[in-house]
Amino acid sequence: MNDRPAEPRHLEFMREALALARANAAAGGRPFGAVLVRDGEVIARAANRILETGDPTAHAELLTIREAALALGLTRLDGCTIYASGHPCPMCLAAMHLCGVEAAYYAYSNEDGDAFGLSTAAVYAQMALPPAQQRLPLRRLLPDGEAGLYADWARRG
Amino acid sequence: MNDRPAEPRHLEFMREALALARANAAAGGRPFGAVLVRDGEVIARAANRILETGDPTAHAELLTIREAALALGLTRLDGCTIYASGHPCPMCLAAMHLCGVEAAYYAYSNEDGDAFGLSTAAVYAQMALPPAQQRLPLRRLLPDGEAGLYADWARRG
Numbered sequence: 664m665n666d667r668p669a670e671p672r673h674l675e676f677m678r679e680a681l682a683l684a685r686a687n688a689a690a691g692g693r694p695f696g697a698v699l700v701r702d703g704e705v706i707a708r709a710a711n712r713i714l715e716t717g718d719p720t721a722h723a724e725l726l727t728i729r730e731a732a733l734a735l736g737l738t739r740l741d742g743c744t745i746y747a748s749g750h751p752c753p754m755c756l757a758a759m760h761l762c763g764v765e766a767a768y769y770a771y772s773n774e775d776g777d778a779f780g781l782s783t784a785a786v787y788a789q790m791a792l793p794p795a796q797q798r799l800p801l802r803r804l805l806p807d808g809e810a811g812l813y814a815d816w817a818r819r820g
Numbered sequence: 821m822n823d824r825p826a827e828p829r830h831l832e833f834m835r836e837a838l839a840l841a842r843a844n845a846a847a848g849g850r851p852f853g854a855v856l857v858r859d860g861e862v863i864a865r866a867a868n869r870i871l872e873t874g875d876p877t878a879h880a881e882l883l884t885i886r887e888a889a890l891a892l893g894l895t896r897l898d899g900c901t902i903y904a905s906g907h908p909c910p911m912c913l914a915a916m917h918l919c920g921v922e923a924a925y926y927a928y929s930n931e932d933g934d935a936f937g938l939s940t941a942a943v944y945a946q947m948a949l950p951p952a953q954q955r956l957p958l959r960r961l962l963p964d965g966e967a968g969l970y971a972d973w974a975r976r977g
Binding site for chain 2 (some may be wrong): 673674677678681684685688689691693694713717718719720725728729732733736738739740746748750751752753754755756757758759760761762764765766767768769770771772775776778779781783786789790791797798799800801802803804805806809812813814815816817819
């Protein structure tokens with residue numbers, strides 16, 4: 664069930680993301696692909712490269728952001744849309760927010776992935792908890808006398 | 821104000837993260853540094869490299885995760901702790917959750933960073949909203965006839 668009527672090009676870009684996911688799975692990788700589009704043009708394409716690189720952050724969406732930023736010479740990606748074969752994890756969704764990606768579409772849901780260990784719903788649930796209740800405690804530790812790091816940086820500006 | 825009494829080694833690792841942040845700022849980069857520690861040993865050190873690389877995902881914490889994974893030959897970082905000069909953004913916090921980082925400490929808060937454009941509180945606020953209410957809409961788009969991507973992958977196992 665889609666939230667909005669699909670435009671033909673949306674489907675074209677999503678099919679490309681899905682083809683990347685299938686090709687990656689066929690090559691022994693994880694079944695995730697993504698394309699990043701601006702003004703109707705694909706700027707970056709990627710599949711999950713965790714197995715290939717040993718980098719646990721090498722998710723397809725994050726790789727398209729990195730590649731698009733380098734291709735465009737911009738660290739902001741306003742006006743860009745990401746088509747991902749699977750529901751983006753919170754790392755990738757936050758990365759999209761951080762650099763101004765305008766919208767994102769996914770084909771397979773976390774529910775679809777759950778039986779195969781491919782859902783990140785549990786990570787979303789963790790991050791929705793207050794910091795002190797998350798499995799990973801995030802605590803402040805400010806050494807005595809430490810001050811001014813950000814103000815010094817801003818003055819250099 | 822710290823949440824717990826600081827152990828001496830915690831402070832040592834945090835001071836190293838802060839030194840990385842200061843050195844990066846002095847070199848024209850952004851004022852963020854991080855170290856990743858396992859069993860009392862620093863496995864990876866990084867400063868923010870956005871300006872140097874043009875990669876908007878090159879946050880210090882994400883880089884320590886990538887470097888530690890490569891150094892250890894593991895995509896899971898269970899038992900590891902990250903010391904970050906500034907409050908981790910949600911991309912980096914989610915990455916820590918994803919790969920099993922055990923705990924994280926930060927020195928400067930989002931409140932400290934707010935006046936300098938160095939807070940990611942707004943991104944946390946976005947991600948706390950229901951998907952349909954976020955500035956970045958995340959929508960499902962499943963092409964007709966698309967099915968079985970994850971089951972096919974699992975069968976290959």
